[in-house]
Amino acid sequence: MSRLEPDAPAAVQKVRAEPKPRSRLERIQAGEPVETVTHEAIAAEDPCFEIDRFNLWYGQKQALHENTLVVPRGKITALIGPSGCGKSTLLRSMNRLNDLIDTVRVAGEMRLNGDPIYAPGVDVIELRKRMGMVFQKPNPFPMTIFENVVYSLRIDGERDKRVLREVAERALRGAALWDEVKDRLEDNALGLSGGQQQRLCIARAIAADPEVLLMDEPCSALDPIATSRIEDLMEDLAGDYTIVIVTHSMQQASRTSDYTAFMYLGRIVEFGPTSDLFQKPRLKETEDYITGRFG
Ligand SMILES: Nc1ncnc2c1ncn2[C@@H]1O[C@H](COP(=O)(O)OP(=O)(O)O)[C@@H](O)[C@H]1O
Ligand SMILES: [Mg+2]
Incomplete structure (x- = not known):
């Protein structure tokens, strides 16, 4: 039997029949499944790395929910997304x-150039x-x-001095550090400035010739000048490398990236071309975040 009496006043019937629609963020907060909104432009790209309904738990606590993303x-x-939303967890899972x-x-799957990882x-x-990795610090x-720079080659047993030398120069040039260090290659790396150290870490990562470069807030410990050098470097490396960068800075995301994924409480909420995501997001929730209304 219906709980709604047929003779109840019209206003009451209306309230009962149409509960106030909850926002996507409220549904996410309530732990309900919410589909990612992915812009169509992604489909025209050549996928390098695929994240397919990926979930991750730290003990009882679920940190990633049904993440689906084509890199x-x-x-x-x-x-991008508020602190604690799972950006680093997703990157480290890659x-x-x-x-x-x-x-x-x-649970779920990730594939690197088609290989399930x-x-x-x-x-x-x-x-x-x-998968080269560059950390915050x-x-x-x-x-x-x-x-x-030649660390990964040493691990692989490479002994040929000429090969090591060539790779080191190529990687240091690639990381825009060669001119600053070419005369002091035998100096201890810890004597370099923070920005130089980070470019050295990028050189070390690319010396291994990775298919993807993962960067977790690579500029957060750097001053603005060192930050802009790393951003320029990323632009140089794109094309040759597929790069995934975690950043808490929306300015950095909009300056440097081609595509942006907005994450919230372990979900990928919206994913699309960076210019679209920042200028005409599909979702009000994304707009609220990028305009600083929450997070
Ligand atoms: N090693 C860990 N053990 C337990 N929980 C963790 C661990 N690392 C991260 N978390 C939790 O997982 C969630 C996502 O964290 P994280 O991926 O670091 O987010 P973000 O990088 O977006 O700030 C947070 O709730 C965090 O507390
Ligand atoms: Mg993080």
Whole structure:
């Protein structure tokens, strides 16, 4: 039997029949499944890395919910969203760095150039060579500038001095650091400035010839001049590399990236070309975030 009496006043019937529609953010907060809004332009891109209904839990707590995202080849993709929304967790999942945490459990899939990276038998060391990673705080190894850059080749047993030298020069040029360090390659890397150290970390990452470069707030420890050098460098590297950058700075995302994904509470809310996402977002929730109304 209907709880709505047939003779109830019209106003009451209306209120009961049409509950106030809740916003997407309220539905996300309530833990309901919410589909990502992906702009059509993405479909025209060549996928390099695919995230397919990926979920991650830290113990009981779910940190990523049904994340689906195609990272276009040779482009820069930015992940933005309020602190704690899962940007770093998603980035670290892309080279399986989260495997190092005991309590982590995952479901769903990710593919690098078609290869499932969570499939049984995947060599995680090999995978990490294919995915260069640059962290928030520059982390050069306490060794010479030269040895930092050729580190991955040393690990692979490369001994040919000429090869090492060539790779080091190419990577340092690629990272826009060569001119500053070419006469001091034997100096300890820890003597470099913060911005130089971060470019050295980028050189070390690209020396391994990765398919994707992951950057987690790579400029947050740098001054504005060093930041702008890294941003210029990213522009130079795009095309040759597929870059995913996590940034809390919307200015940085809009300056540097081709595509932007807005994340909230472990969901990818909206994903599209950066200019569209910032200038004409599809969702009110995205607009509210980029205009500073929350977060
Ligand atoms: N090692 C961890 N163990 C447990 N919870 C974690 C861990 N790392 C992150 N989290 C939680 O997962 C959520 C997402 O964090 P994170 O990916 O660091 O977000 P963001 O990078 O967007 O700031 C947060 O609630 C955070 O507290
Ligand atoms: Mg983070």
